[in-house]
Amino acid sequence: MALQRASRPVARCVRQSNLLNKRTLATTTIEPGFTDAAPPPPPSAPPSRTRNPLTASTPAAEKQLAQQRQVPVGSRRRRAALASTTQIPFVQLPYQCFQEARAFLREDRQEKLEAIRAQRDKIARLGDQVVVGEQDGEVERRKQREKENRVRSMGRRLAEMKVLADINDPVVKKKFEDGQSDMSKPIYRHLADAKWRSYKRVLLLQRLTQMHVMPDVLPALDPVVSTELAFPTSANSTTSKLRSVHHGDFVPSALAEHAPTLWIQPYDQGTRLCTIVVVNPDVPNVEKDGFDYRCHYLAVNLPVSPTDTRVRLGEVESQRKGDVILDWLPAYAQKGAPYQRMSIIILEQPSPAPTLTSPFGTAAQSRVLDVNQITEDPRYITRQGFKLRSFVDRYSLKAVGADLFRTKWDEGTAGVMQRAGIVGWDVEFLRKRVEPLPYQRMGGERYR
Amino acid sequence: MSLSYQKAPSTATLACLQSALSSLRISHHAAPAITHITRRNASHQAQGRANGAKDGAGKRLGAKKTGGEYVVPGNILFKQRGTHWFPGDNCFMGRDHTIHAGSPGYVRYYRDPVRHPKRKFIGIVFEKDQSLPQPTHAVRRRQLGMLAYQMPTPPSTEPLPDALTSTVTGSPTKIRDATAVSVRHSSKNPGGLQLSLRPGYQYRQSNYEIGRSGEKKEEAANAQGKTIRAFAKFKPGDRFAAWRKSALRIARNNERKAMGRGGKGGGKKKVA
Numbered sequence: 001m002a003l004q005r006a007s008r009p010v011a012r013c014v015r016q017s018n019l020l021n022k023r024t025l026a027t028t029t030i031e032p033g034f035t036d037a038a039p040p041p042p043p044s045a046p047p048s049r050t051r052n053p054l055t056a057s058t059p060a061a062e063k064q065l066a067q068q069r070q071v072p073v074g075s076r077r078r079r080a081a082l083a084s085t086t087q088i089p090f091v092q093l094p095y096q097c098f099q100e101a102r103a104f105l106r107e108d109r110q111e112k113l114e115a116i117r118a119q120r121d122k123i124a125r126l127g128d129q130v131v132v133g134e135q136d137g138e139v140e141r142r143k144q145r146e147k148e149n150r151v152r153s154m155g156r157r158l159a160e161m162k163v164l165a166d167i168n169d170p171v172v173k174k175k176f177e178d179g180q181s182d183m184s185k186p187i188y189r190h191l192a193d194a195k196w197r198s199y200k201r202v203l204l205l206q207r208l209t210q211m212h213v214m215p216d217v218l219p220a221l222d223p224v225v226s227t228e229l230a231f232p233t234s235a236n237s238t239t240s241k242l243r244s245v246h247h248g249d250f251v252p253s254a255l256a257e258h259a260p261t262l263w264i265q266p267y268d269q270g271t272r273l274c275t276i277v278v279v280n281p282d283v284p285n286v287e288k289d290g291f292d293y294r295c296h297y298l299a300v301n302l303p304v305s306p307t308d309t310r311v312r313l314g315e316v317e318s319q320r321k322g323d324v325i326l327d328w329l330p331a332y333a334q335k336g337a338p339y340q341r342m343s344i345i346i347l348e349q350p351s352p353a354p355t356l357t358s359p360f361g362t363a364a365q366s367r368v369l370d371v372n373q374i375t376e377d378p379r380y381i382t383r384q385g386f387k388l389r390s391f392v393d394r395y396s397l398k399a400v401g402a403d404l405f406r407t408k409w410d411e412g413t414a415g416v417m418q419r420a421g422i423v424g425w426d427v428e429f430l431r432k433r434v435e436p437l438p439y440q441r442m443g444g445e446r447y448r
Numbered sequence: 449m450s451l452s453y454q455k456a457p458s459t460a461t462l463a464c465l466q467s468a469l470s471s472l473r474i475s476h477h478a479a480p481a482i483t484h485i486t487r488r489n490a491s492h493q494a495q496g497r498a499n500g501a502k503d504g505a506g507k508r509l510g511a512k513k514t515g516g517e518y519v520v521p522g523n524i525l526f527k528q529r530g531t532h533w534f535p536g537d538n539c540f541m542g543r544d545h546t547i548h549a550g551s552p553g554y555v556r557y558y559r560d561p562v563r564h565p566k567r568k569f570i571g572i573v574f575e576k577d578q579s580l581p582q583p584t585h586a587v588r589r590r591q592l593g594m595l596a597y598q599m600p601t602p603p604s605t606e607p608l609p610d611a612l613t614s615t616v617t618g619s620p621t622k623i624r625d626a627t628a629v630s631v632r633h634s635s636k637n638p639g640g641l642q643l644s645l646r647p648g649y650q651y652r653q654s655n656y657e658i659g660r661s662g663e664k665k666e667e668a669a670n671a672q673g674k675t676i677r678a679f680a681k682f683k684p685g686d687r688f689a690a691w692r693k694s695a696l697r698i699a700r701n702n703e704r705k706a707m708g709r710g711g712k713g714g715g716k717k718k719v720a
Contacts, residue, residue: 066684216587337594414604428597434521437518437519
């Protein structure tokens with residue numbers, strides 16, 4: 001049949017490439033039962049004589065398929081091609097140029113792995129060296145500092161080399177683009193970080209600056225972790241649907257009644273402890289004719305790592321993932337008041353002492369904040385007038401990420417406030433009359 | 449007198465001389481005559497709207513409030529064409545780039561290199577001794593300008609009817625019911641029609657409904673024990689039915705050919 005004749009060269013290529021060592025270039029370990037391509041369809045004539053709608057191409061096979069009460073999928077030509085080639089794994093695509101390029105990259109990667117090994121040895125040797133000098137002398141301290149600096153910069157270089165070893169691998173690129181990246185590996189973290197910085201981070205920064213979160217909530221902020229926010233549509237956040245919210249969106253108050261889920265994605269290695277604060281800097285204060293701060297949520301000691309990113313703000317305590325100091329207070333804005341910015345700030349807790357980061361990448365341990373000490377301080381357990389700047393200074397935290405949403409009065413706000421037991425749901429804000437400037441009457445001769 | 453001799457001969461003199469000498473000339477293809485040199489005089493429309501009116505009425509642009517002056521919300525601070533000045537703190541820009549005051553206070557004219565390296569801003573401060581721009585990381589000075597009142601009619605606090613839990617309520621055609629027209633049931637339109645306003649201001653069925661019309665008619669006919677099909681439903685492998693159908697078709701075609709309309713193209717037959 002002409003059809004089978006046409007698909008023969010492709011089939012031959014695949015048969016030959018089966019001889020090649022699979023995954024010779026792959027840098028990632030593979031879980032059992034996982035392949036690059038979808039599981040191949042069963043062959044066109046298995047012993048049980050059941051026909052596959054993807055591969056049945058001859059009239060007889062189609063007839064049998066009809067007896068199975070199945071309809072063939074796609075054109076006859078396509079089915080014939082699939083029957084003779086199955087599904088070719090990506091790395092075995094029968095293109096000579098592609099395969100030669102892979103061989104070239106494989107060699108290049110071997111060289112880079114050698115370099116990484118050499119760099120590790122170098123760092124280990126340097127770490128073993130003992131600084132010799134007069135005891136407790138200025139010279140010795142200086143030498144020690146120099147050594148630490150060298151180890152640190154060599155560690156940085158090592159991390160760079162790890163990324164460079166894999167950056168050209170087509171399998172890595174494919175997996176990243178297919179969303180199968182393993183965030184425990186430096187190359188995937190590097191690619192994800194680059195992607196985030198190319199657009200989403202820029203957008204976040206624009207929202208934060210245009211809505212003046214930066215001078216109003218914190219003096220400055222340089223996000224290094226990306227965040228995503230979603231609100232559950234009912235009280236039970238594990239079972240209910242989530243509705244995701246873009247940075248700075250208006251969220252209906254009925255939706256913002258329950259604590260949201262936050263995805264915090266760091267792009268560097270290791271688990272660190274974080275503090276999450278939700279601050280509203282737009283609480284109207286009529287007495288001082290200005291605005292106050294209000295803390296809607298405060299939780300400390302939340303472990304966050306590149307592979308474990310999801311934080312359900314409502315279930316931090318029950319999952320024993322951290323300590324909640326102020327539980328979620330629904331976002332609300334009273335009628336007539338200007339819209340209120342709910343800024344979610346992610347703060348990294350510092351390491352206990354500024355120690356030398358291990359060159360092999362194990363991040364320094366974060367300090368665990370003492371919950372009792374925080375709860376004793378009335379400044380940080382009262383929601384009204386919560387000053388984030390003061391909190392950050394007091395516990396020497398570092399802002400690493402942020403998210404933002406906005407809220408304004410809508411038809412659900414009164415109900416939300418009543419259910420949460422917040423007073424003032426029947427209060428309305430109206431503009432204060434400002435006396436106009438006195439009309440300056442010119443001299444009478446002007447009107448004559 | 450000596451001065452007049454030094455002067456170059458006038459064009460008229462030269463032309464005279466030229467005409468006198470031309471009769472003595474042997475060949476006629478000599479240098480061009482001076483009289484043929486064209487001249488353009490400087491001339492320009494000096495009156496009317498030749499160069500666009502430049503002396504129209506003044507537009508009364510410029511500063512309306514000076515620095516330090518007390519203003520109330522809505523006061524015009526600066527009128528301009530384009531943006532010579534930008535609205536700074538507690539100010540806003542109107543449709544024609546006019547800068548207005550956004551809250552009561554004192555006017556400040558300033559530059560803010562951190563915000564923009566080249567722009568000039570007009571802002572409002574609330575106290576006489578305050579200045580602009582504020583330090584880079586300082587919290588912005590803002591005024592509420594509002595008072596809290598008890599609502600005359602308190603809002604209802606029943607929970608919203610499923611507005612959040614269900615993303616799609618019913619079919620999209622039902623949402624457009626306000627603009628829908630219904631056609632009554634008839635033999636042509638079994639079950640009636642729901643016509644809705646489609647893009648392009650047409651009241652018609654949706655494409656999905658149109659596609660289903662044949663099916664619906666068949667259903668309605670089936671309910672009465674009839675069918676609208678000319679032939680029984682196609683059954684693969686029913687050779688007898690296929691033979692009957694093709695025989696019918698062939699007979700019909702033969703009949704048509706006999707009538708003299710069988711040829712392709714459907715036009716008149718050529719007369720030899």
